[in-house]
Amino acid sequence: GENVEQHPSTLSVQEGDSAVIKCTYSDSASNYFPWYKQELGKGPQLIIDIRSNVGEKKDQRIAVTLNKTAKHFSLHITETQPEDSAVYFCAASSQGGSEKLVFGKGTKLTVNP
Amino acid sequence: DSGVTQTPKHLITATGQRVTLRCSPRSGDLSVYWYQQSLDQGLQFLIQYYNGEERAKGNILERFSAQQFPDLHSELNLSSLELGDSALYFCASSGRGAVDTIYFGEGSWLTVV
Numbered sequence: 001g002e003n004v005e006q007h008p009s010t011l012s013v014q015e016g017d018s019a020v021i022k023c024t025y026s027d028s029a030s031n032y033f034p035w036y037k038q039e040l041g042k043g044p045q046l047i048i049d050i051r052s053n054v055g056e057k058k059d060q061r062i063a064v065t066l067n068k069t070a071k072h073f074s075l076h077i078t079e080t081q082p083e084d085s086a087v088y089f090c091a092a093s094s095q096g097g098s099e100k101l102v103f104g105k106g107t108k109l110t111v112n113p
Numbered sequence: 114d115s116g117v118t119q120t121p122k123h124l125i126t127a128t129g130q131r132v133t134l135r136c137s138p139r140s141g142d143l144s145v146y147w148y149q150q151s152l153d154q155g156l157q158f159l160i161q162y163y164n165g166e167e168r169a170k171g172n173i174l175e176r177f178s179a180q181q182f183p184d185l186h187s188e189l190n191l192s193s194l195e196l197g198d199s200a201l202y203f204c205a206s207s208g209r210g211a212v213d214t215i216y217f218g219e220g221s222w223l224t225v226v
Contacts, residue, residue: 034215043217043218043220044156044217046214091156099168099169100169104155106155
């Protein structure tokens with residue numbers, strides 16, 4: 001089955017700096033790659049996703065890139081703010097959407113003021 | 114607020130006991146998913162129901178079972194509880210298709226003592 005590896009497990013940056021979180025997946029049939037943000041005491045919330053027919057997608061300060069050949073995808077957050085502090089999860093699915101999502105272990109991002 | 118409602122928010126019970134976790138999906142969503150989140154295993158997919166029928170099964174133990182009722186709410190039953198079952202259990206829902214975004218509830222904290 002699918003296996004998703006996520007790095008780093010913790011990341012600390014200064015406010016205004018960029019943050020990058022990387023994930024690799026094992027199943028070449030995977031075609032949907034969402035990223036979730038989980039704040040303390042809350043459930044994961046979708047922040048951006050990308051499908052396998054697209055190499056990059058951007059939404060304001062957040063961007064995701066996908067390299068299908070290398071089977072890895074990354075989350076880029078620019079101009080980080082303290083409210084970006086949370087745990088971020090990547091996931092992959094071969095079903096084109098939310099079904100059978102396999103999650104990475106998460107990255108705890110801390111943005112220091 | 115994702116629109117997915119989970120009860121109870123916190124639950125403490127003894128080993129060997131049985132508990133039921135309840136989930137109300139977002140209005141109009143037909144799919145319900147159950148996930149288990151623990152520190153060492155991360156977010157693990159347990160089971161998915163679509164319009165009352167089991168759609169996909171993940172790493173769900175035989176001691177656990179779930180169902181989705183005609184009004185689309187779902188229940189996750191956990192029996193013969195062990196200390197290792199202590200975790201955060203999330204319910205999530207999505208719309209009609211596999212490509213729809215999945216929305217998570219805020220979770221039910223289960224502590225087995």
